[in-house]
Amino acid sequence: MSIASMREIEFRDAVREAMSEEMRRDMRVMLMGEEVAQYNGAYKVSRGMLDEFGPRRVIDTPISESGFAGMAIGAAMMGLRPIVEFMSWSFSLVAADPILNNAPKMLYMSGGQFGCPIVFRGNNGAGGQLGSTHSWSIEGLFSNVPGMKMVIPSNPYDAKGLMKTAIRDDDPVFFLESERLLSMRGEVPEEEYLIPFGQARIARAGKDCTIVSFGRMVNVCLEVAIELEKEGISCEILDMRTIRPLDAASIIRSVKRTGACVVVDQSWSFGSPGSEVAALVHRECFDDLDNYVHRVHSADVPAPYAYGLEQEYLPNARRIAEAVRSCLYRS
Amino acid sequence: MSAAPNADGQVRTKSSRPEVPMATAKSWLREMMLIREFELRCMQAYQDKKIGGFCHVYIGQEAVAVGTIAATEARDPIVTAYRDHGHALARGMNPNHCMAEMFGRVGGCAKGKGGSMHMFDRDNNLFGGHGIVGAQIPLGVGLAFATKYEDEVINAAKNGGKSNRVTLAFLGDGALNQGSVHEAMNLAGLFDLPVIIICENNGYSMGTSIVRGTTMGHEISAKSEAYGMEGVEIDGMDVIETYWAMKELVDKVRATSRPIFVDMRCYRFKGHSMSDPRKYRTREEEERYEQGDPIGVLKAQLELRGLTEDEHKEIQREVRATVKSAVEWAEHSPVPPMTDLYRDVYRERWGPYTGSSEPEMLGGGENECNFNAIDTTIDRKADLL
Structure with a gap:
């Protein structure tokens, strides 16, 4: 890619660009979670997305992770491609049943009939003095489960390319961001690119x-x-x-x-x-x-x-x- | 509408309801008798150790699945819990595939990977069969979310009109105390989702009677009020009444896209599962309800309209033959090959179930679990919308 197309953006911008580009590309993609719409995202990852896509595709949910994660999984079974934001992966534990017991197993236990093309994303790991309940690194606990994919990007470039791949993937993807990385700046090209999974x-x-x-x-x-x-x-x-x-x-x-x-x-x-x-x-x-x-x-x-x-x-x-x-x- | 299950054994005729055509009513009788026979043979096969794991039979509740599903269209999505054989059959699943699933055979609806509690049927819009109490209600609300999204976002952009599908999401009264159910009801009310949440209230959460586990157990539809949802009681022991009451609700939800909660009064004649000795209730109570057996009720109603004993016997012969051949079909369906262990973990070439009992369906080359494969170009069958 040409140098001229490079610009420096924040990690959160990279994630947002990936989501927005994919939502422009595919009507089935939508974003839901706590404070993602009117509040512009608790960590401003989804800033401006409500304005562009409207309240039917960028959806504020009440604080009920188990309910809205399960709802998104049902929608994915019907063929939508939801992106579900957990404000923190620490909060996803109350949704353990839908995200661990439903999403990754649906394809298998239905004998290949119903897949679950869904992305769960949010902050993972210690944020900064948040104490034990809010500082989960869930990769150890959750990566144990077959049927899911887990993405943990380290920089804005990877975050964007991997998020686009995650949204197009037909399996449930757990996308782990970090509160401590959201303001990290890095070079990201203007041109579209995807980063395949499973390539270090x-x-x-x-x-x-x-x-x-x-x-x-x-x-x-x-x-x-x-x-x-x-x-x-x-x-x-x-x-x-x-x-x-x-x-x-x-x-x-x-x-x-x-x-x-x-x-x-x-x-x-x-x-x-x-x-x-x-x-x-x-x-x-x-x-x-x-x-x-x-x-x-x-x-x-x-x-x-x-x-x-x-x-x-x-x-x-x-x-x-x-x-x-x-x-x-x-x- | 009627409240408590009518256990008096009386022939009920509800003059306010239009008459169901005789052929339709007879087809419902046949479906209910098929489910009954199917479940009896399941119990037998379970005792013969041909069915493993947990097995929950639907005997006594046949009118619910048949009456509610008759009120829907084939395109309306359905999701239920683990007592799911009746819903699968009422939705049109081939009894062979249903039985083979329980036998753990490759001809099962989920290729023998789901079992009794996980009946899935894409062609008939049955989204499971779910084993965790209450977990299917958020999923059902999500199915409704997707149909509404399809209408308001995707079809609207294409000027494609509205499909106005209505989702039925079933749960038992025991699931009423699961948090996820209440979260889902709040979401359904909040987002105006076209879903009917049907609580098959058989009075028992496994061995715990409703009054021992549930507040307002005498009037559970009151719970829906808090979620801005209409709550309706229906007599689930009378299929004609169930049908008409549900038809009204389905039509209403199709028009309004507002969720409704149903307290469907019914009774489970057998135990919670195969290992349940039913010590928590009296034989007198069971006999009282058995007098209001939904199959007997419908049969009596149809006899008033001219159903003969010979016709009834013919139906009985027919469903016995169907179920007997389902058992034989299941027994002759091959066990899944060991290579199948690693299939359908992730999306791969060997796709959905095709309804064949033959192992040739496993053709298509040796597919490893495609960990690294990324292919975003293939038009997936999963994409319904």
Whole structure:
């Protein structure tokens, strides 16, 4: 694409552009959620969409996640392609039955008759001192369920391209944004583009250690890599973009080259994407590894409120750097 | 309209209602007898361990599915809970496919992947069969949302006119205490959705009688008032009455796009599921209701109009043969091949059920679960709108 077509926009603008473009393209696509219309979105992701598409396609719902998520699933069974905004994925837990027990299983239990082309999206992970009930990283809990796809973008460019793919996908897609990334600016072309699922991006090339991450944590890993470079450690950072499907081939290729692997995942460690990646690498790269796969997760405690505690709770630059050094026997 | 189930065994004639043509009424009698026979054979097959899992039979409530669904058009979507065989048959599902589903065979409506509680039939606009109590009501409200959206957004843009479809969403009285049901009723009222929420009030939430679990259990239609929704009681033991009452409501919703809640009074003659010894109610109570057996009620009504015992016996012979052959068909349908385990997890080439009992339907090459495939160009069958 030409340089002239590039401009810098925020993450939230990228998500909105993707939704708006797809709504212009396909009448079956609509947006619903709490405060998405008149309020312009609790986090301004849907700003201006009510004006363009009107109240029949940009729909304010009451605070009843279970009800409106289920309603959207029913609409998807009929052939609509709803986008459902959860103000926070933490609030989606009251809708666990529709989003986990209905959407991903409908195709299978109906013997292929009824699919569920729907996108659930919202903020995931710690927002900033919101305490334990509002700070969920749901990827560990939810990615356990077959039949769904899970997208966790780390930057505006990916957010837009992946959202467009999510909306056109015929399966239920869980799209995890981050409150801490919504104001992030990045280059996004004017021209249309889609990013396929299941293709990791090499966020930084390196030769000593493969860091596997996704979402906001990719940006923390990039900062750490710059610091580690000064110590003579060259990190290769893989931004997975999607957890389901998981681009196992890219992980294996990279780890076979570096011989070391660190996974950075902000969900809890027990039964998580991080543990899955570790299992995969241990199985596929057993003879290539110089050390076991090191994993950096949120601490195995409910998210604390106090600023210092929360900073230590989350995967942070210090813990990631320590893990890389340890994995390379440099500590 | 009548209130409590009429358990007096009297032949009811409601002079205020127009007469249903004899042929139609006889077809309803046949459908109800088919469901009864089907369920009896299900119980037998369950005891013979040919049906696994949970199995909830519809015996006693046949008039509800038959009378309500007769009041709809084939294009009107329907969704129900796990006591769903009656709705599937009343909606026109081939009994062979319904029985094969319970037998876990490839000829089942969901290829043997859904089971008794998950009857789906795209061709007949039956959107399940749902196993979690109350979960189908938000879905049903969503079906109505989609039909309205189709009219007001998609058809409006194409000057395509209105389809004015009406959704029926069934639940049991036990589901009335699930939060999702109330959230869905609020949404239906708020968005003026063309849905009729039909509470098949058989008086028991598994083994808990309605008064032990539900406030205002004597008048549950009062609950709909809080959601700005009309609430109506219907005698679900009398198919003619059910039909006429529902016909009025369906016509009204088609015209107004306003949701309605129905307290459909009925009684489940058997247990909640196959393992239920029914210790929570008396034999006297059961006998009282059995006197108002909806099949007996309709038969008596039709006898007044000239139905002969021979005609009745002929119907009985016919439904017995149909169900017997459904059992045989199910038994001869192959078990799903192990390759089927990984199919239909995500959208893939091997698409919807085609109604065949033959394993050739599995043709089309070895499809792996297409994790990485992205194809946005294929015109999917899923896109109804």
